[in-house]
Amino acid sequence: MTMPSLATIAKLVALVLLIGLALSTPGFLSRPSLTALANAMSLVGCVALAMTFVTIGGNIMSFSLGATASVAGIVFMAMLGHGFLAAALAAVLAGTVITALQGSIIGALRANPIIVSLAAYALLIGLTQIIVGPKMDAPNLDYQFLKGRLGGIPVSFLVFAALTVLAQLIVTFTRFGHELMLVGSNARAAEAAGIHVSRVTVIAYALAGVLSGIGGILIAARFGSADMQTARGFEYTAIAAVLIGGTAIGGGRGSMVQSFLGMAAIVVINALVLLQGFSMEFQRLTVGLAVLAVVILQGLGRRN
Structure with missing residues (x-):
């Protein structure tokens, strides 16, 4: 009988402690609290799913995905005068082009993905501020349904959950998903096996x-406006969710469901910290310690 690994035991212990603390915290299971948790998950969760495609593919992480979401929100607000569908398509197209260009540079030139994402972040911040200005509002209320509920569940959370399922199906059952795992595990071996690494990288970034x-x-609809500060810092929370969920930082192993659970763990931790009377700085400390623990456990796992 195979003994569970140290990482598995640590995850189970952490899960039991988290559940116990949640159940013992007054107000945690109240309807307003759970609704707030669902909304928080959905807003950052889409960026976490995007980060998962990047990380599984062996490109570690992208520091420009939060800025990409902000730009998409601005485009969405700017295009609402042409109708919700046109605005949504324009926003998604903007996000796709921004990240696909980064994927092209990384895939074709073997450029460092972190450096490319940092450069993209700076360019997005600078150009958007020059072209658009500080903030974009829209009087159009076509997006209000995204702030509503369906069967008592926030629509934004249902969108996030549906995207998790769809992204997981892509990773698990498509040829691209299989190739993405192989590229993330060993890009040179994948290329030797006839896989077009550059193409896989571009597709991964485009999906991100x-x-x-x-x-x-979702973010723009939630706040009724958009600017480059709207999703500021989301990429860091997304990275934390991906790692806490168990996706390998070196690529080649992970799933969208794991990132979904990692995102759930983070919002639960943040909620418990606030309900226990601690400050937001303590939130960051707790999540940071959790990420550090995961990285150490992954390192120990590779050594063993």
Whole structure:
């Protein structure tokens, strides 16, 4: 009988402790609290799913996905005068183009993905501020349904859950998903096996852009406006969700469902910290310690 790994045991212990703390915290299971958790998950969760495509493909992470979501939100608000569908398509297209271009540079030139994403982040911030200005509002109320509920569940959360299922199906059952795992595990071996690594990288980044674009729409609809600060810092939370969920930082292993659960763990931790009376700084400390623990456990797992 195979003994469970140290990482598996640590995850189970952490899960039991988290559930126990949640059940023992007054107000955590109240309807307003659970609704707030669902909304929080959906807003950052789309960026976390986007980050998962990047990480599984062996490109570690992207620091421009939050900015991409912000740009998509701005495009969505700017295009609402042409109708909701046109605005949504324009926003998703903007996100896709932004990230696909990064994927093309990384795939074709073997450029460092982190450096490329940092450059993209700076360019997006600068160009958007020059072209658009500080903020974009829209009087059009076509997006209000995204702030509503269906069967008591926030629509934004249902969108996030549906995207998780769709993205997981892509990773699990498509040729691209299989190739993405192989490229993330060993890009040189994948190329030697006849896989077009550059093409896989571009597709992964393009899908990340689609998800970031949808996330930008949800964020803009939630706040009724959009600017480059709207999704600021989302990429860091997304990275934390991906790693806490168990996706390998070196690529080649992970899933969208894991990132969904990682996102759930983060919002639960943040909610418990606030309900226990601690500050937001303590939230960041707790999540940071969780990510550090995951990275250490992954490192120990590779050594063993």
